[in-house]
Amino acid sequence: MGNDVVVCLLLTLVMLLMAAHLRETTGLRYLGVSYLLMSCGLSVLLLRGAVPAVAAIVIQNGCFYAGILLQFAGTQALLGLRARLGPWIAMAVLSETALGFYHQPRHLALRIAIFSATCLVLRMPLLVSLWRNAGRGLVVKLLSGFTVFFMACEIARGVLTVVFGVSRELFKNNILQVSYFAVTLIAGCAIGFLSLVLAAQEATALSERRARRDMLTGALNRMGIEELLAAELSRCRRTHAALSVALLDIDDFKFFNDKDGHSAGDDVLRKIAGCISRNLRPYDACGRIGGDEFLVVFPASGSLEAEVICNRILEAVGHLPSYPNVGRAPTVSIGFTQIDEHDTVEELMNRADEALYAAKRLGKNCAQVKLAPIGAQPSGVALHLSASA
Structure with a gap:
């Protein structure tokens, strides 16, 4: 005993x-x-x-x-x-x-x-x-x-x-x-x-x-989201499933930091991350890849489905309150694209980045898409898009 x-x-x-x-x-x-x-x-x-x-x-x-x-x-x-x-x-x-x-x-x-x-x-x-x-x-x-x-x-x-x-x-x-x-x-x-x-x-x-987590926003960090994207891209090559990604950038984020302090900038980042996460499906993923830039991965989704979710995110961000010292509420610009069967991670990201800059040129606070040439789309993706349509 x-x-x-x-x-x-x-x-x-x-x-x-x-x-x-x-x-x-x-x-x-x-x-x-x-x-x-x-x-x-x-x-x-x-x-x-x-x-x-x-x-x-x-x-x-x-x-x-x-x-x-x-x-x-x-x-x-x-x-x-x-x-x-x-x-x-x-x-x-x-x-x-x-x-x-x-x-x-x-x-x-x-x-x-x-x-x-x-x-x-x-x-x-x-x-x-x-x-x-x-x-x-x-x-x-x-x-x-x-x-x-x-x-x-x-x-x-x-x-x-x-x-x-x-x-x-x-x-x-x-x-x-x-x-x-x-x-x-x-x-x-x-x-x-x-x-x-x-x-x-x-x-x-x-x-x-x-x-693999960003401590400020709770989203995945760059390493975490890039690992997930690489795994999804590999899965798509094996199964010929659809895959879309979106890049989100906070418009004029520097003004929030300069005019209202870094605490306001941090608050904006947290609120934007919250708007993104609340409008994603359980199997989607979001990661913060830069100071004010987020990457969203939409597994088993064509560009039409990605567009619906991107518009929901824009609507959610549009309801955020204004910051008095800045004189405006935060907004985001979004560029999204869909996988091509020959895409590398870098090519997919470059195309999403081009779509993001197109959204910026159109006046910001909007979403734009850039797709690979239609003939390059794998048959699985084409079927997925037609079903969505």
Whole structure:
């Protein structure tokens, strides 16, 4: 039992140290506190006799229940999901009430059965969540396996305790109870280690995502959007699907910076990025590729579909408020084009850039298209355009 406490405290220390280093990984803090609570529950169990019976029962089992729920919340956070704890907290409170009521030594077997059943139920949402997310990798699958193993131990302990009973000396000459804590110690260590691995993986994935995000606007940065465009272009060559891109430039952006300060310029960038993102479809992508320039990628879309979305963006930007020091509201010019089967990324971007400059020459605050010669369009794109028409 003392070993269980030491292991829980070590896992707590490691997780909280990692959480301090990886500040965005909230799940590790939850997991660290969960193991701390479990070690507290084990400590109270070791000190039985020194603490009043009812208080000891309520504290030790409450620590275990809270630890299980925080383990669920922490794992959900690592998976990028939210944990709904309300019903499970209510169940833990009901179990605590029952355990406090049956506090007499003669009720020890019943208390163990109630505790095992409650732990089994409280682990169910964690198992369901891990099962649903098993496709996210081997670590999640292993976590699912050890959680099932833990639950099987709870079932075995509860059933065997009811069948064979238990002596008042919980761990003296009692192979069942000693075996339960030894086996769950191993499972708990495995779950703790796998949680640390999962946290490290999620932190790495978060860093990679941030490396491809523009921190000011939340859009992809130049590297992120160009990687996505290259991947889409490669896919189009394999499948002969349509693909369109658009370049958006904020008109006279320099005036906003010069007359209203850089904070106003930043505000304009954020608002324009918001107008773009709110009018894109789930599979479209937007990236900021320069100071005031954005690139939008429209997968599986011809120029007619791109035109519809570009006009929606123009309309959304047209509703932005005016900046008093500048004397006008921000507007954008848009140039868009559709893929030709022989296009490179550079050729596609050059054609969109030419369309953008055409929009500027026409007085700005409009969208213009420039397509490759009709004869160069792949058959898949031509069909897509005629269907759209």
